[in-house]
Amino acid sequence: MPDATASILLLGATGQVGHALRRTLAPLGRVHTPGRAAVDLTDLTSVRAAVRELGPDLVVNAAAYTDVDGAEEEPGRAARINAEAPRVLAEAARAVGAWLVHYSTDYVFGGTKRAPYTEADAPSPISVYGRTKRDGEAAIQAVGGRHLILRTSWVYSRRRSNFVRTMLGLAAENDRLTVVDDQIGVPTWAGWCAEATASVCERLLADDAAPEAGCYHLAGTGQTSWYGLARAVFAQFGRTDVAAQPVSSDEYETAAPRPAYTVLDSSRARAAFDLPATTWTAQLDRFRKRVRTAGGERLARG
Numbered sequence: 001m002p003d004a005t006a007s008i009l010l011l012g013a014t015g016q017v018g019h020a021l022r023r024t025l026a027p028l029g030r031v032h033t034p035g036r037a038a039v040d041l042t043d044l045t046s047v048r049a050a051v052r053e054l055g056p057d058l059v060v061n062a063a064a065y066t067d068v069d070g071a072e073e074e075p076g077r078a079a080r081i082n083a084e085a086p087r088v089l090a091e092a093a094r095a096v097g098a099w100l101v102h103y104s105t106d107y108v109f110g111g112t113k114r115a116p117y118t119e120a121d122a123p124s125p126i127s128v129y130g131r132t133k134r135d136g137e138a139a140i141q142a143v144g145g146r147h148l149i150l151r152t153s154w155v156y157s158r159r160r161s162n163f164v165r166t167m168l169g170l171a172a173e174n175d176r177l178t179v180v181d182d183q184i185g186v187p188t189w190a191g192w193c194a195e196a197t198a199s200v201c202e203r204l205l206a207d208d209a210a211p212e213a214g215c216y217h218l219a220g221t222g223q224t225s226w227y228g229l230a231r232a233v234f235a236q237f238g239r240t241d242v243a244a245q246p247v248s249s250d251e252y253e254t255a256a257p258r259p260a261y262t263v264l265d266s267s268r269a270r271a272a273f274d275l276p277a278t279t280w281t282a283q284l285d286r287f288r289k290r291v292r293t294a295g296g297e298r299l300a301r302g
């Protein structure tokens with residue numbers, strides 16, 4: 001059993017995954033959630049001080065620079081938040097003997113494979129966001145403390161900016177949408193990711209069950225395109241009236257290139273942490289039930 005008085009430092013508690021973690025980590029100990037005003041990831045001194053002063057058993061870093069297109073315009077800021085801050089967190093966590101659980105992304109991969117990516121595949125990011133996240137992983141590994149890097153993908157929730165909310169928002173204002181059908185991945189409900197993370201953290205805090213440090217993929221099973229996800233969202237939220245047209249990436253211009261295929265094979269994490277295999281569609285179903293709003297419009301961004 002984990003020590004119920006464990007001290008947990010959670011960064012990014014206002015984000016999609018972080019907000020869900022507040023709930024799922026609560027049974028494991030005292031969860032400290034300093035906001036950006038207290039711990040700003042661009043201010044490395046504040047990052048170091050937060051860990052040193054609290055001396056937690058576990059640091060969970062759900063904070064990141066997640067604007068994929070924006071990162072192309074501000075690579076320095078993205079690097080500081082996604083790569084330098086994680087290095088400092090890893091150093092500080094090692095100094096106080098804490099575990100560090102850090103999130104990374106399917107966008108560390110280039111997308112040229114056509115079979116699910118495993119942890120043995122080498123990252124080859126094609127965007128600034130992907131490169132900064134890859135650098136963050138590498139920095140944590142180089143520090144060499146007790147760490148887990150959890151790579152997830154295509155996260156959505158009721159909060160913040162995400163594809164599911166964007167689609168419902170666009171559907172409320174347009175009768176036709178074009179959505180790329182040639183980028184394939186695994187959509188992840190933030191609530192599911194936070195539940196899986198809590199199961200993982202429970203083991204970290206139970207001394208006799210500590211797993212091997214390193215990188216683990218953390219997504220559901222199955223795969224789809226962004227177009228497939230949009231269709232599934234409209235079906236779930238009763239918006240079958242919306243005409244979504246599949247297009248190729250060439251036909252939908254974005255500042256940052258997106259990888260064509262980033263399906264994550266999460267079998268290593270399932271085996272190591274006894275996690276159930278959950279399809280991405282089952283996650284979307286649970287999300288919709290959690291939202292409990294008829295049309296889904298209230299979910300829309302803005």
Ligand SMILES: NC(=O)C1=CN([C@@H]2O[C@H](COP(=O)(O)OP(=O)(O)OC[C@H]3O[C@@H](n4cnc5c(N)ncnc54)[C@H](OP(=O)(O)O)[C@@H]3O)[C@@H](O)[C@H]2O)C=CC1
Pocket residue numbers: 011012013014015016017018035036039040041042061062063064065066081103104105106133151152153154155156160161
């Ligand atoms: N979103 C996705 O599709 C995916 C995300 N991931 C990874 O999962 C993790 C969680 O992502 P997600 O929940 O979507 O993130 P969100 O974009 O929803 O939230 C980002 C969080 O980081 C915080 N943050 C950003 N900049 C700073 C800063 N300078 N100082 C302090 N805090 C800051 C935000 O705080 P504030 O409220 O103050 O802005 C917020 O709490 C990240 O590591 C991300 O790379 C991986 C795969 C997919």
Ligand SMILES: Cc1cn([C@H]2C[C@H](O)[C@@H](COP(=O)(O)OP(=O)(O)O[C@H]3O[C@@H](C)C(=O)[C@@H](O)[C@H]3O)O2)c(=O)[nH]c1=O
Pocket residue numbers: 066067068069105106107152153154155162163166170177178179180183226252254258
């Ligand atoms: C809004 C919109 C987007 N698209 C395309 C653009 C892009 O290729 C794809 C996804 O667009 P988004 O910008 O919503 O998603 P994006 O920001 O690329 O999402 C990524 O975020 C980061 C944080 C991650 O770590 C990744 O796992 C992934 O979730 O959909 C359309 O085809 N039609 C549309 O109307």
Ligand SMILES: [Mg+2]
Pocket residue numbers: 066067068069161
């Ligand atoms: Mg985005």
